[in-house]
Amino acid sequence: MNIQRFKKLIEAYGTESERWPEADRHAALIFLDSNLDANEVIREMRSLDEALDADLVTQPTNLKVDILSKISMTPNHSARKHGDDLFAKLWHWLRPYVNGPFIIWRPAIAACFPLLAGIYLGTVMDIGSEDHLLEWEEDVYVMGLISENEEQE
Amino acid sequence: MVQKSEAALVKLVERKNQAAFKKLLDIHLSGINRYTVRMIGNATNAEDITQEVFLRLWTRAESYKPESSKLSTWLHNIAHNLCIDYFRKNNRFVQDPSENYQSDDSPLVASMSAHTNSAATSGGAEPDQELAKSTQQRDVKQALMALPERQRSAIIMCHYQGISNKDAAHIMEISVDALESLLSRGRLKLRKLLTEDGKS
Numbered sequence: 001m002n003i004q005r006f007k008k009l010i011e012a013y014g015t016e017s018e019r020w021p022e023a024d025r026h027a028a029l030i031f032l033d034s035n036l037d038a039n040e041v042i043r044e045m046r047s048l049d050e051a052l053d054a055d056l057v058t059q060p061t062n063l064k065v066d067i068l069s070k071i072s073m074t075p076n077h078s079a080r081k082h083g084d085d086l087f088a089k090l091w092h093w094l095r096p097y098v099n100g101p102f103i104i105w106r107p108a109i110a111a112c113f114p115l116l117a118g119i120y121l122g123t124v125m126d127i128g129s130e131d132h133l134l135e136w137e138e139d140v141y142v143m144g145l146i147s148e149n150e151e152q153e
Numbered sequence: 154m155v156q157k158s159e160a161a162l163v164k165l166v167e168r169k170n171q172a173a174f175k176k177l178l179d180i181h182l183s184g185i186n187r188y189t190v191r192m193i194g195n196a197t198n199a200e201d202i203t204q205e206v207f208l209r210l211w212t213r214a215e216s217y218k219p220e221s222s223k224l225s226t227w228l229h230n231i232a233h234n235l236c237i238d239y240f241r242k243n244n245r246f247v248q249d250p251s252e253n254y255q256s257d258d259s260p261l262v263a264s265m266s267a268h269t270n271s272a273a274t275s276g277g278a279e280p281d282q283e284l285a286k287s288t289q290q291r292d293v294k295q296a297l298m299a300l301p302e303r304q305r306s307a308i309i310m311c312h313y314q315g316i317s318n319k320d321a322a323h324i325m326e327i328s329v330d331a332l333e334s335l336l337s338r339g340r341l342k343l344r345k346l347l348t349e350d351g352k353s
Binding site: 008011012013014018019021022047048049051052054055056057059060063064066067068070071072074 | 171174175178179182183186187190191196200203204207208211212286289290292293294297308311312313315317318319329332333334336337340341343344347348
């Protein structure tokens with residue numbers, strides 16, 4: 001340690017030894033004990049540390065409560081790890097956790113989905129149409145004739 | 154020891170254990186909030202950033218690696234990055250250190266000198282001392298806010314938050330030498346802002 005390094009140390013970290021880097025602290029304290037110039041550096045710089053220490057910050061009272069209420073509204077990410085990803089995504093799409101009014105159209109669309117799916121399937125697969133019933137009756141009739149012939153033989 | 158128990162609490166937070174989260178909140182909330190308030194200079198916006206820091210602890214606890222840093226350092230890292238993002242979004246990110254510099258005859262220095270003189274002549278009466286104290290607090294806040302963000306962050310971390318030089322350098326993604334340079338320049342500027350001739 002020399003006066004240049006000591007001065008650099010004080011200019012960067014201030015006059016309180018607990019704020020000095022661990023690697024320099026011991027050497028700097030020994031140097032301070034034995035060097036008058038080092039003491040002069042400390043005396044010159046001390047008022048800035050005192051001014052900085054005068055600045056206090058008060059803790060807002062509701063901050064902890066606000067954070068705890070926010071985390072209770074966040075999605076459970078651990079569920080994703082356990083294979084519930086799709087369900088969780090769907091649920092949070094239906095009930096978003098963002099602040100704001102409840103979005104009604106999302107659950108409404110979800111409720112209509114089975115109805116729309118039924119109409120679509122009914123149209124594409126022709127389920128319940130008259131032709132389909134006739135075809136089915138013909139099949140039964142033909143199968144009946146075949147089994148009757150087999151019995152006669 | 155503390156680091157190990159905090160790592161265990163973070164593991165519980167990963168599994169969404171609210172009691173563990175509350176414990177970590179009790180330990181770190183005031184420290185992180187002091188950092189954000191001093192960085193942002195506006196209590197409301199600072200609270201939003203503090204909330205975001207702890208929401209990230211809740212939602213991304215698995216990304217904390219206890220073997221590479223202390224939890225306090227990890228949380229300060231998040232807070233620092235959020236503050237820098239805030240300044241970028243609000244076009245307040247100062248790159249040039251000379252931009253925010255106030256000259257020695259600024260009102261800040263004038264008020265500092267005025268309250269010092271008034272306190273000296275009043276014979277130390279209590280109301281005057283209170284006034285002088287609150288004026289000094291205000292001046293320090295203003296002087297800190299007049300620094301470029303990186304110098305301010307370095308000073309807040311090393312002076313107020315008790316973060317080691319290596320951890321502060323790691324958070325700011327710079328070398329320890331670069332951190333010392335930021336600290337020296339920042340403190341020199343504060344001395345000039347808070348005293349008439351920079352030699353208090």
